[in-house]
Amino acid sequence: MNSLGTRIAVIISVALFSLLLAAGWIIDRQLNRAFMEKNLFHMEMHAQSLLSSLKTLMLNGQGALAREWLDTMRADEDVLAIDILRRDGRPAFSDQSTIEAVNAYLGERRFQAGKTVHPVKEPDATAAFRQALQGRLAFDQSRAAQLTVYAPIRSEPACNTCHGYDDADLRGVFKLSLVSSQNQAQLMEIREELWRIAIALVILLGIILWLALHYGVIRPVRRLRDAIVAVGQGDHETRLPALRHDELGEVGRVFNRMQDQVLETENRARAVMDNVADAILILDEHGEIKTANPAVRTLFGYETDELAGEKLTRLIAEDDGDLVASFLEAGHPGRSGDEQEAVGQRKDGARFPVALSISDMKVGRQHYRIAIIRDITVHKEQVQALEHQALHDDLTGLPNRVLLADRVEHAILSARRNQSSLALLLTDLDHFKEINDTLGHHYGDLILKQVAQRMQKLVRSSDTVARLGGDEFAILLPTADREQARRIVEKMIKAIEQPFELQGKTYILGSSTGIALYPEHGEDGSILLQRADVAMYLAKREHLGYAV
Known part of the structure; x- marks a missing residue:
């Protein structure tokens, strides 16, 4: 997880997976709702059609035929139950009470009971049935793989010919229960197909987003990281492409300007270091020489790389070595930058008077000392000449x-x-x-x-x-x-x-x-x-x- 690309890939994956789950959940709900509404609509149409056929038989006085028709419908494998329910929830053809009431109303035995014997059932007391008794179409999905519709049978003027003894608005309820497992299987197939399509789209979108981020963000950021690392290692020639017109392009242009300014500053400082007559040495916190300017070669006869890692006392005569060592000690307020006269010693052993000054420098958390050694031979001669002239x-x-x-x-x-x-x-x-x-x-x-x-x-x-x-x-x-x-x-x-x-x-x-x-x-x-x-x-x- 140390790589920015890896973190972005993980974030994109998590975001897309969450989006997939949320979208899938919403689509699944909408699909279930749409599918159910469609099934209910077809169920309603089917129930109304069957009820119309049943009404036609009943109004034509074909009660026996209606019972046979219901028995025929019950034989259908998709039909789990089909009944005409009285208002008390009992099936209308389960006994002789209705036929007897009609015949009594007509004053003659016009209708005869059929030979089909129906088992006695418990009254229907479902909420859907009670809703149908209120004159509204109702559905019951409480049982798995089964859908039941309750259609209210309203009392019509033609019904009064035989059922005039009952002035209720509702004659009863038409109940139709069909198998819904096939519909559920179809819904499952559609759902699986939608999930496959969604997963494929999310994967495709993830790949597109990854490529866009990789080439648009991650790769430029890596270039910036590599450039910053190179600068930290002392390379001020590194430049970033600044062809883009977005924020990363602006970062590249600012980085390049910064590099130009740093390089210009370094060149000026190097020009000063290279042309100044005094020897300038940079020491680490242990007093070891890190770098030196070309004047060291002129004053002492050493090449700059010869002094790398050496102590400053190598350039000072042995007699003054302890003096310089104490002068180098840290933690003396007010001493940093003061001049101390000493005797310098060249590579060939020749000695000459020098003035030594040491200053503190801090770069980040690293402490350095800057030692400046000046040849004061001419100055000494001038002072001696003035002293001699005065005396x-x-x-x-x-x-x-x-x-x-x-x-x-x-x-x-x-x-x-x-x-x-x-x-x-x-x-x-x-x-x-x-x-x-x-x-x-x-x-x-x-x-x-x-x-x-x-x-x-x-x-x-x-x-x-x-x-x-x-x-x-x-x-x-x-x-x-x-x-x-x-x-x-x-x-x-x-x-x-x-x-x-x-x-x-x-x-x-x-x-x-x-x-x-x-x-x-x-x-x-x-x-x-x-x-x-x-x-x-x-x-x-x-x-x-x-x-x-």
Whole structure:
């Protein structure tokens, strides 16, 4: 019963069978009624004919002949009973009372009793007989295979010649009982023939209805079912014939329009997925990759089918695997769609910075996660460049005043923790302004670059050489004491006094340096810088080279 065609066939069969029973019952009743009315009509005609013949004999004074005629009729195999009944229900010729009453009325013995002896019968007391006594033709069908008619015998003027002694309107009742089995057999034959015809018509009608429904409804519905199943399996190319102009044709046209819209939407989404630079992956509820866009091949070197069934962590460096796994965990409100920086790992093992975002998606009852991985290598480089630009001098590449202040603070914290000292040197170039004004800023910039290089060669990698602006430089010496700072300054003075070759000419510069020590001259970075600045101007004014 899972098939629509089977259910429709059963419904049609039940409906037609019920219709057949109802129609058969109605036709059978009508047939019985018509057949009975026809039989009653013939019975009435037959009874009236016999009664007319009997009246003719009686009115002609042929009573004996009438009795013989009745006896002859009783011999007929189709006649079960034929009698003239008095008003009390007894047969008229069963005794001599009627003949004696007539002879007494006539005053002579005109009529003689016949020789035929009739058995004495019980008076007829049926309802049909009583109805006939009221002057109406009545029928009795209470006995099987037997039909009895009661015809009232009315009193006529001619009857008064012999029966003038009785002034009743009714002389008696004519009773005729005939065999009806033959009629019943005929009725049964007709009934059986009608049932055969009805069954044949119902079968034919059922076949026609089934064919009409099969080709008009069931087959189009099956096509629609198959198309919907195909759509559920991902086939959006399936189309339904839409040639009909009924409801099913409209369903087909709506289905085709829906398919076109879905296909167009899919094509647009696929075009976006295929052309977007970011890697887009769809994960199931277990975190396994279901599908991926072509950008995965560009970013990671994997073909899309290589990643099917794999975990997302395959695309992430092992160091960040746990971080990504926790990021994938469900049930964290507000986290869906957030970005998390990680390190991606290509198929060849190369690593690069990525930004990972994960969003939830629900299709029907199925839960999915959409992972978007973006290559942020350029972004990182730009950020690093901006950070470097914000913290370094554009000309020399040395740390600027901001980065120097930060490093000084960190160095002070370290020195305080380790109970050690540090030195901050502030250096200004002598005679630089004359060279810059004479040769121009371009050559001045070249000198500044060379000074920066010479100063960097004198210090350790843990030390910091910074340009504060103009021809002013600073050197941070963590863990250095007064003597160590003095030795570095003396080396720096000699390095700066080395000749500079510009435009085929030799130029010699000097320098003035101020030294401030932690914690001797201050325990704060700004104070140390002020003290070093004061010492530098003192050295420049007194031409000391350096001052503490």
